[in-house]
Amino acid sequence: MNIYLQTLSRDLRVALRNPSSILNPLLFFIISVSLFPLAISPEAATLSQIAAGIIWVASMLAVLLSLNALFHHDFDNGVLEQMVTSHHSLPLLILSKITAHWLLTGVPIILLSPLLGVFLFLDEEGIKVLMMTLLLATPSLSLIGSIGASLIVGIKNSGMLLSLLILPLYIPILIFASSAVSQAQFGLDISGQLYFLAMFLVLSLMSAPFVSAIALKISLE
Amino acid sequence: MSSLVINNLSCQRGYNQLFSDLSFRVETGEILRITGANGSGKTSLLKILAGVNIHEQGSIELDQHRVKSDEYQQEVFYLGHQAALSAELTSLENLEFLSALNQPVKRDSLIQALVDIGLKGYEDEYCANLSAGQKRRVILASLFVSNAKVWLLDEPFTALDPKGVEIVENRITQHCTNGGLCLFTTHQDSALPNQRMISL
Numbered sequence: 132m133n134i135y136l137q138t139l140s141r142d143l144r145v146a147l148r149n150p151s152s153i154l155n156p157l158l159f160f161i162i163s164v165s166l167f168p169l170a171i172s173p174e175a176a177t178l179s180q181i182a183a184g185i186i187w188v189a190s191m192l193a194v195l196l197s198l199n200a201l202f203h204h205d206f207d208n209g210v211l212e213q214m215v216t217s218h219h220s221l222p223l224l225i226l227s228k229i230t231a232h233w234l235l236t237g238v239p240i241i242l243l244s245p246l247l248g249v250f251l252f253l254d255e256e257g258i259k260v261l262m263m264t265l266l267l268a269t270p271s272l273s274l275i276g277s278i279g280a281s282l283i284v285g286i287k288n289s290g291m292l293l294s295l296l297i298l299p300l301y302i303p304i305l306i307f308a309s310s311a312v313s314q315a316q317f318g319l320d321i322s323g324q325l326y327f328l329a330m331f332l333v334l335s336l337m338s339a340p341f342v343s344a345i346a347l348k349i350s351l352e
Numbered sequence: 353m354s355s356l357v358i359n360n361l362s363c364q365r366g367y368n369q370l371f372s373d374l375s376f377r378v379e380t381g382e383i384l385r386i387t388g389a390n391g392s393g394k395t396s397l398l399k400i401l402a403g404v405n406i407h408e409q410g411s412i413e414l415d416q417h418r419v420k421s422d423e424y425q426q427e428v429f430y431l432g433h434q435a436a437l438s439a440e441l442t443s444l445e446n447l448e449f450l451s452a453l454n455q456p457v458k459r460d461s462l463i464q465a466l467v468d469i470g471l472k473g474y475e476d477e478y479c480a481n482l483s484a485g486q487k488r489r490v491i492l493a494s495l496f497v498s499n500a501k502v503w504l505l506d507e508p509f510t511a512l513d514p515k516g517v518e519i520v521e522n523r524i525t526q527h528c529t530n531g532g533l534c535l536f537t538t539h540q541d542s543a544l545p546n547q548r549m550i551s552l
Binding site for chain 2: 133134137138143146148149167203205207208209210212213214215216217218219348349350352
């Protein structure tokens with residue numbers, strides 16, 4: 132457990148000393164969301180209908196943008212090799228890297244989402260549900276993303292490949308999360324969607340660190 | 353007494369058979385130097401012994417514990433080509449993390465290890481600002497504070513000045529007289545006493 136916290140604090144420290152790596156995806160998130168009203172329509176009725184979809188798509192792409200860096204530096208400088216040869220459990224080390232990734236991308240996205248929701252005239256109930264879905268599902272985005280990131284770690288210019296690998300796995304989350312928000316706006320029950328997102332989280336928490344560990348070992352060959 | 357026993361080890365990279373049916377054993381106190389031309393598989397051999405996956409066949413055991421088991425990995429320290437340091441961290445922070453990956457060591461001992469390896473005054477320097485030789489010294493410091501019995505050193509003398517080489521050679525000798533064993537590769541002349549050679 133100790134090594135989990137130590138890896139986590141190391142990763143956070145490395146990221147905070149190189150803030151552009153955290154800020155780039157977040158700026159992308161804010162900018163892409165704020166462009167939609169300019170392109171579609173500034174009308175409240177139109178925007179509030181599509182707000183959840185826009186914010187969800189943008190946050191998914193922002194996470195995708197940040198995933199490249201998850202293992203890349205540690206692969207380049209040889210730290211990953213030390214992690215693999217260490218006697219500590221590799222899935223645990225990976226889980227702490229994923230936690231750091233979520234704290235640095237998922238959490239800021241959740242915190243920014245009410246502001247962007249207000250930009251897009253999302254009502255109070257909609258914002259509440261939007262934050263709830265983000266809270267439930269952004270950890271899954273980091274977890275599933277780590278599988279793709281560990282598969283492409285040794286490959287140069289692999290951004291496109293990462294999207295191809297990961298986006299299909301993100302689509303169920305996107306569908307259920309955005310439909311939860313739009314149903315909540317009509318006052319409908321959304322427990323089904325939330326249960327699905329929670330199930331997805333548990334499932335990816337149980338499997339992603341292990342699958343990533345295997346993929347990383349293959350990438351290091 | 354411990355011994356590292358390698359039996360019928362073969363390794364293939366791409367279409368190249370690097371080595372096949374390699375069998376040897378290394379006993380406590382021994383220093384084994386692996387020699388061979390560039391591309392003969394020295395690094396691959398050390399990586400396999402360190403537990404990194406490479407297309408390999410054969411068995412590797414340290415006191416009946418197989419490679420990749422926790423007991424085996426705990427006793428092995430692998431020093432690769434790369435510095436294994438993050439540019440954003442100071443040498444002490446890097447050392448703290450690297451030693452935590454093996455065995456956690458008290459901060460005072462880590463600072464002492466940096467002083468011993470000739471990095472006094474560089475504890476709080478970012479690794480981005482260190483020279484290649486100094487980076488090498490930081491990771492060597494993490495080797496020296498580890499409790500690992502088996503040292504697998506891939507070109508440990510690269511980028512080191514003669515004084516640094518002497519420090520490392522002394523530590524290797526000391527480690528092996530204290531019941532450790534060491535396998536290393538180098539293209540430089542090495543003055544280590546009692547070294548056994550195998551050629552790939």
